Amino acid sequence: MFNTLSDRLTSVLQNLRGKGRLSEADIDATAREIRVALLEADVALPVVRAFIAKVKERAKGAEVSQALNPAQQVVKIVNEELIGILGGETRRLNLAKNPPTVIMLAGLQGAGKTTLAGKLAKWLRGQGHTPMLVACDLQRPNAVTQLQVVGERAGVPVFAPEPGNGVGDPVDVARRGIDEAKRAQHDVVVVDTAGRLGVDEEMMRQAIDIRAAVQPDEVLFVVDAMIGQDAVNTATAFRDGVGFTGVVLTKLDGDARGGAALSVREVTGQPILFASNGEKLEDFDVFHPDRMASRILGMGDMLTLIEQAEQAFDADQAEAAAVKMGSGRLTLEDFLEQMLTLRKMGPIANLLGMLPGAGQMKDQLANLDEKHLDRVQAIIRGMTPAEREDPKIINASRRLRIANGSGVRVSDVNDLVNRFFEARKMMSQMAGRFGL
Numbered sequence: 552m553f554n555t556l557s558d559r560l561t562s563v564l565q566n567l568r569g570k571g572r573l574s575e576a577d578i579d580a581t582a583r584e585i586r587v588a589l590l591e592a593d594v595a596l597p598v599v600r601a602f603i604a605k606v607k608e609r610a611k612g613a614e615v616s617q618a619l620n621p622a623q624q625v626v627k628i629v630n631e632e633l634i635g636i637l638g639g640e641t642r643r644l645n646l647a648k649n650p651p652t653v654i655m656l657a658g659l660q661g662a663g664k665t666t667l668a669g670k671l672a673k674w675l676r677g678q679g680h681t682p683m684l685v686a687c688d689l690q691r692p693n694a695v696t697q698l699q700v701v702g703e704r705a706g707v708p709v710f711a712p713e714p715g716n717g718v719g720d721p722v723d724v725a726r727r728g729i730d731e732a733k734r735a736q737h738d739v740v741v742v743d744t745a746g747r748l749g750v751d752e753e754m755m756r757q758a759i760d761i762r763a764a765v766q767p768d769e770v771l772f773v774v775d776a777m778i779g780q781d782a783v784n785t786a787t788a789f790r791d792g793v794g795f796t797g798v799v800l801t802k803l804d805g806d807a808r809g810g811a812a813l814s815v816r817e818v819t820g821q822p823i824l825f826a827s828n829g830e831k832l833e834d835f836d837v838f839h840p841d842r843m844a845s846r847i848l849g850m851g852d853m854l855t856l857i858e859q860a861e862q863a864f865d866a867d868q869a870e871a872a873a874v875k876m877g878s879g880r881l882t883l884e885d886f887l888e889q890m891l892t893l894r895k896m897g898p899i900a901n902l903l904g905m906l907p908g909a910g911q912m913k914d915q916l917a918n919l920d921e922k923h924l925d926r927v928q929a930i931i932r933g934m935t936p937a938e939r940e941d942p943k944i945i946n947a948s949r950r951l952r953i954a955n956g957s958g959v960r961v962s963d964v965n966d967l968v969n970r971f972f973e974a975r976k977m978m979s980q981m982a983g984r985f986g987l
């Protein structure tokens with residue numbers, strides 16, 4: 552998402568580099584190019600107009616600065632205005648003073664509501680909450696089962712109508728779900744509701760009825776960022792219909808132009824709370840306007856990277872590994888553990904994509920072979936604990952057994968073992984040089 556926009560903006564802003572002063576003509580030309588880049592990214596026209604007008608006005612009125620050169624000043628202005636249209640401050644979830652906090656999900660079918668319910672549940676658990684899910688999508692076949700599956704994966708209970716009673720009444724299920732949450736003392740309840748392929752009156756009526764019945768603290772409008780300009784119309788229809796207090800963008804991992812993401816806050820006046828970027832439960836995060844803006848501007852998103860790294864790494868474990876590396880005692884077991892830790896943070900290509908300048912590397916990133924990592928993982932898993940601890944004992948017959956057991960060629964096993972020895976040697980040399 553945003554790759555093209557990001558490339559365009561970076562190159563427009565790079566053209567300003569080295570200019571000692573910006574004339575009005577320079578600013579007008581830059582504004583025009585930014586305007587084209589935003590329109591090509593499918594950002595809604597009124598949003599583009601307002602954005603360009605502000606950037607121009609601020610750039611022309613900018614004081615001569617000691618600290619920043621003119622190009623940097625324009626970058627700063629564009630960055631700040633981008634943060635503005637994305638909502639400014641990070642908006643946190645509103646939690647009820649008297650639990651349970653009720654969160655209702657609304658949106659079209661396929662927007663990613665059910666998946667989001669699981670992601671939200673997992674994230675809430677990570678924040679120390681005890682969430683419960685309520686299945687009120689009784690429209691789509693399998694929606695209830697799907698919610699039960701994601702609930703199980705997230706490790707949270709799901710309240711669903713008893714099977715076999717025909718299509719139940721979603722309003723009744725929602726009400727009973729909340730009662731159950733109170734009884735079982737869950738502090739957050741996430742209510743999944745039915746969508747339709749397009750906005751329709753019956754769906755909206757049902758959403759309105761559920762909202763009235765459960766009085767949610769948050770109504771989150773879930774929108775697929777890949778649906779382009781349509782997202783703005785859908786968002787407006789939901790705002791005027793059921794109404795919502797926040798937005799969740801899904802499928803930000805897609806390769807669409809991303810204009811929906813940039814328009815929906817400005818058009819609906821409601822903040823974006825979360826963003827989803829993949830099908831797995833952990834492909835989900837709080838939405839930070841400032842970080843998203845810097846990602847769009849191609850400045851990288853170091854903050855998200857650091858935060859994710861902190862969550863994924865256990866400091867003691869990391870330190871123990873560092874000591875081991877230095878002493879040349881690193882084992883394949885450590886290696887596997889570190890690889891799993893790194894991969895917990897998401898697809899490797901996503902991680903690299905957050906580094907500054909990664910925009911230009913996207914072709915290489917697309918070729919990065921996750922399958923190779925799977926293979927390495929499978930090979931190490933095919934080893935006995937003794938082999939992982941002391942890879943020197945892995946002789947020819949063991950190599951053959953490991954290869955057969957993990958479904959790879961013997962040469963793959965050789966390759967891994969040899970590279971491991973090389974890496975271990977290099978690490979202990981490096982550690983020696985740095986006095987670790």
Ligand code: GDP
Nearest residue numbers: 660661662663664665666801802827828829830
């Ligand atoms: P619902 O009809 O709104 O409940 O939508 P679902 O949760 O069933 O999601 C529809 C499809 O989109 C499913 O195949 C999900 O796996 C997929 N999906 C949901 N969120 C994301 C996301 O952030 N990225 C990607 N790539 N797929 C997603």
